[in-house]
Amino acid sequence: MKKLFPTLFLFLLGFAGSLSAQKVLELNKSRLDVGKRRFNIVQVIDTRYDTTRLGTARVGMSNRKEAMILSGTIPLVFQQYFTVKLPHEAALPNVVIRVSRLGLWEEINVLGSEGARVAADFEFFLQQDDGFAYLGDRKFRFTEGLGTNVTKYHDDNLRAALQAAVDYLQDSVDWKTAQALPANTSSEELNRRNVPRILTDAEPVTGVYKNFTDFRNNNPRIPAQIEVKDGTSVLLIEGKKGKFRRVKPDDRIWGFSDGKNMYINQFGTFYQLNKVGENSFQFYGVDYDKKMSNAAIGNAAFGIIGGLIAGEMTKSRHYVVDWETGSFLQKEE
Secondary structure, three states, X not given: OOOHHHHHHHHHHHHXXXXXXXXXXXXXXXXXXXXXXXXXXXXXXEOOOOOOOOEEEEEOOOOEEEEEXXXXXXXXXXXXXXXXXXXXXXXXXXXXXXXXEEEEEEEEOOOOOEEEEEEEEEEEEEEEOOEEEEEEEEEEEEEEEEEOOXXXXXXXXXXXXXXXXXXHHHHOOOHHHXXXXXXXXXXXXXXXXXXXXXXXXXXXXXXXXXXXXXXXXXXXXXXXXXXXXXXXXXXXXXXXXXXXXXXXXXXXXXXXXXXXXXXXXXXXXXXXXXXXXXXXXXXXXXXXXXXXXXXXXXXXXXXXXXXXXXXXXXXXXXXXXXXXXXXXXXXXX
């Protein structure tokens, strides 16, 4: 028992401190199934607003959120993948794929089980001499794996999304009709990026954001007169007869705006969002991962009382909002 305690303690210390900042997804080793191919994929365009990441993974006992990325940009990595798996054939029509949404994340259900999810929106265009003809679109949603650690499934989910895109082109496009379509999309239109309204509107609309979509669209679904008291920890919504009622942060509220500033709900407390640069929202919140790791170490080393004391060793941490999922990622300083 004397030998076991130091080993367990050092293991937990190593576990808490060895988490990498990013998970790099791999496509090279995955296969792509297609029969007698009827097209070439000559270009991939990424019009997502945030092109710096694909989503978030939950890692470790504290479910630390880490950014998932590729080894390069989506146009570069996807095009290299398609070029290898689907070599160019001169006699086939050329297709451009526009990625308007691609996100991977993990959700935890009420029983504590995790699922690896992917959401992808693809649009397909036939390349012509005078522009591009719209062929259609494919929305792909999929959940893989149920358990306590599903991070390993994200590579497969990414491949499944690309397989769905290829299947659409192979099975759902009438190629005889398609090649006679007029060019209805210019190169400029094809490359136009989706910019959230919260970045383009002059001011945020007052009200409560029930979810991240409300925030992105600057369209809170609960209009209200809001005041902030005790810093950012109390939310007051005007009710009947002009009286304000207190609303505590919970899973039903993503955040809110008072018409000037915006706030995000993190673990039951509201923190002010700050716009940094042209396209980033950040905030300083509780260092939840450190709190959970310290609590786990304290429990192993000193019992429940030790865990409670260790759990108080929590410092403010810098977070950035993920444009794809609305979750928050620890910002590397």
